[in-house]
Amino acid sequence: MDEDKSQSIPYLQINYTGGLHLVKVKRIPVSCQLNIYRFPFDVQECSITFLSLIHEEDEMILTSKSVEFSTNSSVDSDSGWKLEDLTKCNFTYNLTSIRSFSCQQYNLTLSREASLYVVNLLVPSCFLSLLDLCSFILPPQNMDRSAFKMTLILGYTVFLIITNDILPKSVSPTPLINVFFSLSLGLMVASLLETMLIVNLSNFPNKYPKVPRWVHVLILDFLGRLLFISHKCPDAQVEVVLNSNAKAGNPDITAMMPSLTGEKDEREGSAVVNELKKVAQDLLTIRLRVEEHLRPKQAEIEWNLIANVIDRFLFLIYILFVIASYITIIVLWSSS
Template sequence: MGEVKPTELIVICFMLLHGFVAALNCTSPTPKALLHALESSLLPEKRVRPVKSFSDPLNVTISITVVGILGVDEKAQTLTTVLWEVLEWKIEGLSWDEKECGTTRVSLPREMLWTPDVIISEFMEEDKSPGTPYVYLNNTGHVFDDKPKRVVSSCQLGIYTFPFDVQNCTLTFGAYLHFASDIRMIQGYSAAMTLEESKEVMQTKGEWELVDITVGQTTLTIDVGSYSEIKYHIILKRRPTLYVVNLLIPSCFLVTLDLFSFMLPPHSVDRASFKMTLILGYTVFLLIMNDLLPVTGEQTPLINVFFSLTLALMVASLLETVFITNIQFSSSQYGTVPPWLRVLVLRYLAFLVCLKPKKPSNKVTVNLSSSNTEPAVNSSITSISVQNISSNAKLQEAPPAAPPDPGLVELRKLSRDLTAIRCQVDKHSQGNSSSQDWLMVGVVIDRLLFCLYIVFISASFITIICIWAFNNSIGA
C-alpha cells in the first residue's frame, strides 16, 4: 500500500468529524440496485431527524397554492379551502452518482423516509383529502413532498359590510412537536408568485374571489420553547351580485312603493289597508330570504339594520295613517290642541317641512234665536232681525186686543230657521278651530314622515354605492 499523505489524512479526519458519509454505491444503474442501496441507508435512520447532530436545525421549505375556495361559514367562523402543499428538506449525508445509479430522482414510499410533522394551526376538522403515498428524492439528498389538502380552518369573519365584505384569513404552518431549534420553517415561493399561480389554477368561480396573498415568517414563543412558523394571509372578496339582485333590489322596490303611497289621499282612499298589505308582503319577503343572511353572535350586518329600519318605517307610516284617518273623521270630538303640541308641530315641525299653517277664518256666524243685541255680519239677516224687533215693539205698544200680524210671525220664524241652517252649514263645512288644528297636526306629521322616508332611502342608496365602490377598488 502506498503511503498516505498528511493532507489526505487531514481531509479524511475532517470529513469524519463532520459526519460526512460516502455516496451510495449502486451495483448497476438499475432501479433495483438503487432501491437496495437506499434501503440499506435510509431504513435504519428514518426514525430520527436527518441531520449531522442533534443541535443542528432542519430547514423545511414550504410553498402552497390555493386551488379552490369551497365556502365560508359565518356562523361557525370557518373557511374551507383546497391547497397544494409542497414541503422540501434535505437528508444530510445522502447522495449518489447519476451515472452509477442511473437517475437523478426517484419516488419512494413515505414509510421509507422521515417526514416533518408540519400542520396548520387553524385546523378545525380532519383532513379528508386523498392521500399521496409517494415522495420524490433527488440524488443530492433533497426530498420533495407535494400533496393536496382540504383545509377547514378557523377564521375571524367580519360581516358588518355584508354582502360587500372582504375577509382576511390566516393559515399558519409549523411543526406540531419540534421546536425552532429542531425544525426551522423557510418560505418557498414569494407572495406574488403564490398569488399568480393560485389564480391560474383556481378551480372554483363561486361566491368568493381570491384578492391577495401575503406571507410572513414568525416565531411562536411559549413557556417550554419557541416554534418556527410561516403565516399565509389569504384575502377574499365576496361577489355581491346574488345578494343585490335577491335582497337589496326587491327591498328597495317595496320601500319605494310605500314612499309613493303617501300621495294617496287618506280621506278618500283606504291608505291603511294598502300599507298593511305592504308590511305583510315585506315580512314574507324577509322570512323567505332569511337563509341568505349571515348569522353571527358578534356583529350585526349593516344590511340587517337596513331591513329593520325599513320595516320600522313601514310600521310607523301605518300608525301615522291610522292617526290621520282618525283625525279626519273624529277631530270634532277632540278638545283643543295642547300648547306644547301646537308649538312643537304647528310652529317648528311645520316650518321644518316647509308647510305654512292655515290662517284662522274671520267669518262670524250670528245666532238671533236667543238675543237681539249680538253683532250682525250678514246684512240681509241683520235687516230682517231689525224689522222683527221693530214689529215686536209696535206690538207691545199696541192695545192688547189687537191680534199680531200673521206675516210678521211667519217672517220671524223663517229668520230663525235660516240662521240655524246657516250655522249648521258653516260648522259642517269649516269646522271649529280645534278641528282645524288637529287636521293641521296630521298634515304636518304626514309630511314629516314622507321627508324622513326620502332621507332614509337617499342615505341607504349612497351608503350601498360607496361600500360597493370601495369593495370593487380592493379587488382592482
C-alpha cells in the same frame, strides 16, 4: 383539521443522487373569525400559520413558492368571496429556550361579492320603502291608505322571513343590514300610526263640534301658513234649480185687485200686499233652512283642514328622517 379527504398520490420521485421527492396533497379546512358589521360590503383579513411540533428547526425548515405563484394558482370558486391580497412571512416559533420550530404564515385579504345580496336584499327593501313613501299621495281621510300600509307592512314582514336564511348569524357586532331592515320596518309602522291619527282627526267633528281656539291658532293660522296651506274655510255652494214643469208668467194681480178706486179698494190692496210680504218672508226662511242643510258644517271643514295640515307636516318630518337615516347608514357602510 377535519377529516382528511385529500387525494392520495402513490408516487416517489428519485434523482441520480439517491434523493427522494414525495408529493402529498392535503386539504385543510381553516376557520377565521369574521367581522360582519359591514355585511355585505365587508372585507375580511385572515391568517393561516403552518408549523410542525414534531420536527424542530434544525431538522425541518418550511419553504414555499412565491406569493405571485400562490396568487395565480388560487382557484376561483363560486363561494362568494374574492381574494384581494396575499402576503407571507417566515419566522421561528420558540416553544422553550432550547426548542424552536420553523413557521410560515399567510395573510389573506378577502372581499365579499356583494352583487347577490344587493339584488336580493337591499333593492327590494328600498322599493318597498319607496312604496310606503308614495302612499302619502292617497287621501288621508280615506281608509284605502290605511289598508295599503297594513298590506305593505305584511309584505315586508314576509320578505324578512324569506331572506332570513341569507343574513349572517351573528350576535356581536350587529350587522348594519339588520339595522337597515329594522329601521325600514319601523318607518312603515310609524307611517301607519300617522295615518291612523289623521283618520281619527277627521272623525273629531262628531266628538268636538267646535274647534278649540288654541288649536285653530297654532295649526291653521301658524303651521298652515308655514306649509302654504290656506286656512280659510271654503264657502258653501248652494245651487238652486228651477222647476221646469212650473207654469211661467206673472200672477194676475189685477184678478186679486179688481179695482183700486175708492177707500174699499185701497184696503183690499193693502191686505194683498201684506199677504205677499208674509209669503216672501216664508220663502226667505225656507231658503235659509235649505242653505243651512246643504252647507257643510263649519266644524267638519275646520277639522279636515287641521288633519290636512298635520298630515303634510308629519309627511315632511317623515321624509327628513328617512333621508337622514339612510345617509347615516350609507356613511357607516362606506367608512367602517
